[in-house]
Amino acid sequence: xxxxxxxxxxxxxxxxxxxxxxxxxxxxxxxxxxxxxxxxxxxxxxxxxxxxxxxxxxxxxxxxxxxxxxxxxxxxxxxxxxxxxxxxxxxxxxxxxxxxxxxxxxxxxxxxxxxxxxxxxxxxxxxxxxxxxxxxxxxxxxxxxxxxxxxxxxxxxxxxxxxxxxxxxxxxxxxxxxxxxxxxxxxxxxxxxxxxxxxxxxxxxxxxxxxxxxxxxxxxxxxxxxxxxxxxxxxxxxxxxxxxxxxxxxxxxxxxxxxxxxxxxxxxxxxxxxxxxxxxxxxxxxxxxxxxxxxxxxxxxxxxxxxxxxxxxxxxxxxxxxxxxxxxxxxxxxxxxxxxxxxx
Amino acid sequence: xxxxxxxxxxxxxxxxxxxxxxxxxxxxxxxxxxxxxxxxxxxxxxxxxxxxxxxxxxxxxxxxxxxxxxxxxxxxxxxxxxxxxxxxxxxxxxxxxxxxxxxxxxxxxxxxxxxxxxxxxxxxxxxxxxxxxxxxxxxxxxxxxxxxxxxxxxxxxxxxxxxxxxxxxxxxxxxxxxxxxxxxxxxxxxxxxxxxxxxxxxxxxxxxxxxxxxxxxxxxxxxxxxxxxxxxxxxxxxxxxxxxxxxxxxxxxxxxxxxxxxxxxxxxxxxxxxxxxxxxxxxxxxxxxxxxxxxxxxxxxxxxxxxxxxxxxxxxxxxxxxxxxxxxxxxxxxxxxxxxxxxx
Numbered sequence: 237x238x239x240x241x242x243x244x245x246x247x248x249x250x251x252x253x254x255x256x257x258x259x260x261x262x263x264x265x266x267x268x269x270x271x272x273x274x275x276x277x278x279x280x281x282x283x284x285x286x287x288x289x290x291x292x293x294x295x296x297x298x299x300x301x302x303x304x305x306x307x308x309x310x311x312x313x314x315x316x317x318x319x320x321x322x323x324x325x326x327x328x329x330x331x332x333x334x335x336x337x338x339x340x341x342x343x344x345x346x347x348x349x350x351x352x353x354x355x356x357x358x359x360x361x362x363x364x365x366x367x368x369x370x371x372x373x374x375x376x377x378x379x380x381x382x383x384x385x386x387x388x389x390x391x392x393x394x395x396x397x398x399x400x401x402x403x404x405x406x407x408x409x410x411x412x413x414x415x416x417x418x419x420x421x422x423x424x425x426x427x428x429x430x431x432x433x434x435x436x437x438x439x440x441x442x443x444x445x446x447x448x449x450x451x452x453x454x455x456x457x458x459x460x461x462x463x464x465x466x467x468x469x470x471x472x473x474x475x476x477x478x479x480x481x482x483x484x485x486x487x488x489x490x491x492x493x494x495x496x497x498x499x500x501x502x503x504x505x506x507x508x509x510x511x512x513x514x515x516x517x518x519x520x521x522x523x524x525x526x527x528x529x530x531x532x533x534x535x536x537x538x539x540x541x542x543x544x545x546x547x548x549x550x551x552x553x554x555x556x557x558x559x560x561x562x563x564x565x566x567x568x569x570x571x572x573x574x575x576x577x578x579x580x
Numbered sequence: 581x582x583x584x585x586x587x588x589x590x591x592x593x594x595x596x597x598x599x600x601x602x603x604x605x606x607x608x609x610x611x612x613x614x615x616x617x618x619x620x621x622x623x624x625x626x627x628x629x630x631x632x633x634x635x636x637x638x639x640x641x642x643x644x645x646x647x648x649x650x651x652x653x654x655x656x657x658x659x660x661x662x663x664x665x666x667x668x669x670x671x672x673x674x675x676x677x678x679x680x681x682x683x684x685x686x687x688x689x690x691x692x693x694x695x696x697x698x699x700x701x702x703x704x705x706x707x708x709x710x711x712x713x714x715x716x717x718x719x720x721x722x723x724x725x726x727x728x729x730x731x732x733x734x735x736x737x738x739x740x741x742x743x744x745x746x747x748x749x750x751x752x753x754x755x756x757x758x759x760x761x762x763x764x765x766x767x768x769x770x771x772x773x774x775x776x777x778x779x780x781x782x783x784x785x786x787x788x789x790x791x792x793x794x795x796x797x798x799x800x801x802x803x804x805x806x807x808x809x810x811x812x813x814x815x816x817x818x819x820x821x822x823x824x825x826x827x828x829x830x831x832x833x834x835x836x837x838x839x840x841x842x843x844x845x846x847x848x849x850x851x852x853x854x855x856x857x858x859x860x861x862x863x864x865x866x867x868x869x870x871x872x873x874x875x876x877x878x879x880x881x882x883x884x885x886x887x888x889x890x891x892x893x894x895x896x897x898x899x900x901x902x903x904x905x906x907x908x909x910x911x912x913x914x915x916x917x918x919x920x921x922x923x924x
Contacts, residue, residue: 274785316778379752382777385784386741386748397730404730408723409828433726434660440729441618484753 240296241562242289242304242335243551245346246271246281246311247506248363249447253288254547255296255304256555260563264296265545270363270447272313274383278326285309286331300333307335308554310346310546312364315381339557341550344368345376347505349549350542351570355493357485359478362506363450365391367481371490379484384446390477392453392508393446398470399456400424404433415465423455453508460514468514475515479522486531498572499536509541512573520576527578539574584640585906586633586648586679587895589690590615590625590655591850592707593791597632598891599640599648600899604907608640609889614707614791616657618727622670629653630675644677651679652898654690654890656708659725683901685894688712689720691849693893694886695914699837701829703822706850707794709735711825715834723828728790734821736797736852737790743800743814744768748777759809767799797852804858812858819859823866830875842916843880853885856917864920871922883918 273281355370366381405411459467612632617625699714710725749755803811
C-alpha cells in the first residue's frame with residue numbers, strides 16, 4: 237500500500253485515532269476511551285491506542301497486519317521523557333504490526349501542530365487543564381498540566397470540585413457560599429446518585445474516577461445556561477483560572493506573536509471551552525487587568541478552536557520524526573470564535 | 581480473668597490499642613500502622629486492629645484466645661454508619677476471639693471522651709483534619725473531616741500540599757510565592773528523592789500515599805523553626821484554617837461551654853499541634869476577628885492536649901455501650917498548653 241501515517245489524540249476521557257495519506261488526506265478516524273497513562277496505567281493506555289489504530293486500518297480498507305509508516309501521538313500526560321520512552325518500548329514489543337516508528341508529544345503540542353506551524357498559546361481545558369506557549373522559533377514555555385492533585389485549574393475536574401467544595405463548605409458553615417446552593421446540591425445528588433455529603437466519600441476516594449467526577453461539569457454548564465448563579469460563578473472562576481495561565485506565560489511570548497492580524501492567537505482545546513459564554517467575563521477580566529499592568533504591546537487576542545482532532549497534528553509530527561512531511565491546510569483546521577482588542 | 585476492656589485509636593498514619601481494667605487502670609498499650617479504612621481498605625484496617633489488641637493481651641499476660649469484654653474504637657474515618665457496621669460485622673466474623681462486643685466512634689469523639697464528660701471542641705490535625713463540637717447535652721456539630729480531596733484544611737497533608745503547590749505555582753509563574761522557595765525546594769527534593777517537578781508526579785498519583793505525603797510536614801516544621809519564612813507562612817495559614825473550623829461551629833456552642841474557668845475548651849489532637857508556636861499567630865488572629873464580630877460572650881479560650889491516647893476514651897465508650905462504666909480521671913488525662921482572654 238502507499239504510505240500511511242497514523243495519529244492519536246489521547247485525552248483524560250476520550251481518545252481519537254486518525255490515518256492520513258502522504259497527501260495529507262484523512263483516510264479513517266476512530267474513537268476510544270481515556271488513554272492518559274497516569275490515569276489508566278501503561279497497559280490500558282497502549283492497549284487503547286493499538287485498538288483504535290487497528291480499527292482505523294480496517295475502516296480505511298487497509299491490512300491490519302501492515303504497520304503504518306509512523307504513529308504520532310498527542311497525549312494528555314505525555315510530558316515525562318522516561319515514561320514516554322517506556323510507552324514506546326512497550327508498544328514496539330507488544331504490537332510489532334502497529335507502526336514502523338513512534339513519536340509521542342503532549343496534547344498541547346499536538347493541538348498546536350494541528351493549528352499552525354508558527355506558534356501561539358494553547359490552553360487545554362478538558363478533564364484536566366494545561367497551557368503551553370509555543371514561540372515562532374519553536375521554543376516552549378508551559379504552565380499547569382500537573383493533574384488534579386496539583387493543578388488542573390479551570391478544568392472540568394476543577395469546576396466540578398469547586399462547585400461541590402462550595403456546597404460542603406456551606407453545609408459546614410466553613411465558608412459562606414456566594415449564591416444559593418440548591419441547584420448544585422440537587423444536581424450532585426442526581427449525578428452521583430447520593431443522598432448526603434457522606435455518600436460523596438466513595439466518589440472522592442474508593443471509587444474515584446477523575447473522568448466521571450469531571451463529567452459533573454456538564455450538569456453545572458446546564459445549570460449555568462439555565463440561569464443558576466452558583467453554576468455561573470464557578471464557570472466565571474474557571475475563566476479567570478484559565479486566563480491566569482496565559483498571563484503566566486505572557487512575559488515569554490515572542491514579540492511577533494502579538495503582531496499578527498488576530499493579535500495573540502490562543503488555541504482553545506477541550507470540552508470546557510464549549511461553555512465559553514459562561515467563562516467569558518472572568519477570562520476577559522483577568523487578561524484586561526494583565527494588559528493594563530505592563531503589556532502595552534499586547535493589544536489584541538483571538539481565541540481559536542480546532543476543527544480537526546489534534547490526532548492530525550500528532551500524525552504530522554510523527555511523520556516528520558520519521559523523515560516525511562505531511563502537507564496540512566492549517567486555515568481549514570481552525571476557527572476563530574472570539575476576538576478582543578483592548579481599549580487604547 | 582477479671583473484666584478487661586479494649587480501646588483503639590486509629591489514625592491516618594499511626595494507631596494505638598489499650599487494655600483497661602474495670603477500675604480504669606491501663607494494663608497494656610501497643611502501636612500499629614494506619615487503620616483508616618478509607619485509606620487502607622477494610623481488610624487492612626481490621627487486621628491492624630486485631631493484631632494490636634491481640635499483642636496487647638499477650639503484653640498484659642492475658643490469654644489471647646479469651647475475648648475482651650468490649651472493644652471501643654476511636655477511628656479516623658469512622659463516620660459513616662453503613663461502613664462502620666461492615667467493619668464490626670467483619671471483625672466479629674473473622675476474629676471471634678477478639679472481643680465480646682464492638683463499638684466504633686470517630687477519632688474526635690474518642691478524644692473528647694478521653695478528656696471530659698462535659699464536652700468542648702475537638703480540633704484534630706494529624707495526617708488529616710477534623711473539628712467536632714460536643715455540647716454538654718451530648719449533641720454534636722461537625723466541621724471538616726472530609727479527607728484530602730474535599731478538605732483536611734490545616735492538616736499535615738494540607739500543609740505539605742500548600743508548600744509544594746506554592747513551589748509549583750512559583751515555577752509556573754502562575755502565583756508569586758510570598759517568600760523565597762529555596763528551602764521548600766531542597767526539602768522536597770530530599771524528602772521525595774526527586775530532582776524536578778516532573779519527579780513529583782508519581783508521588784501525587786501512581787504511588788501516592790497520603791501518610792507519606794503528609795510526612796513532609798515535619799521537614800517544613802523544621803524549616804519553620806529554623807527561620808524559613810515560607811515554612812512559617814504555611815504553618816500560619818494552617819493556624820488560620822484550623823481556627824476557621826472553630827469559628828464554623830461557634831454559633832452552635834452551648835452557652836455553658838464558654839463560662840468555665842478555662843473559657844471555651846478546645847481539645848487539640850494530632851501531631852501538627854506540636855508546631856503550635858508556628859501556627860499561633862494565624863490561629864489567634866482568626867479567633868480574635870470572629871470574637872470581635874459578634875461573639876461578646878466568647879471571652880476566653882484554652883487549648884488542651886491529651887496526655888493519654890484517645891484509645892482510652894474509645895475503651896470507655898465501648899464499655900459503656902456494653903453496659904459497664906469505666907472510671908477515668910479526666911484531670912490526669914489533659915494538659916492546658918495555651919489560654920487567651922480577649923481584650924474587653
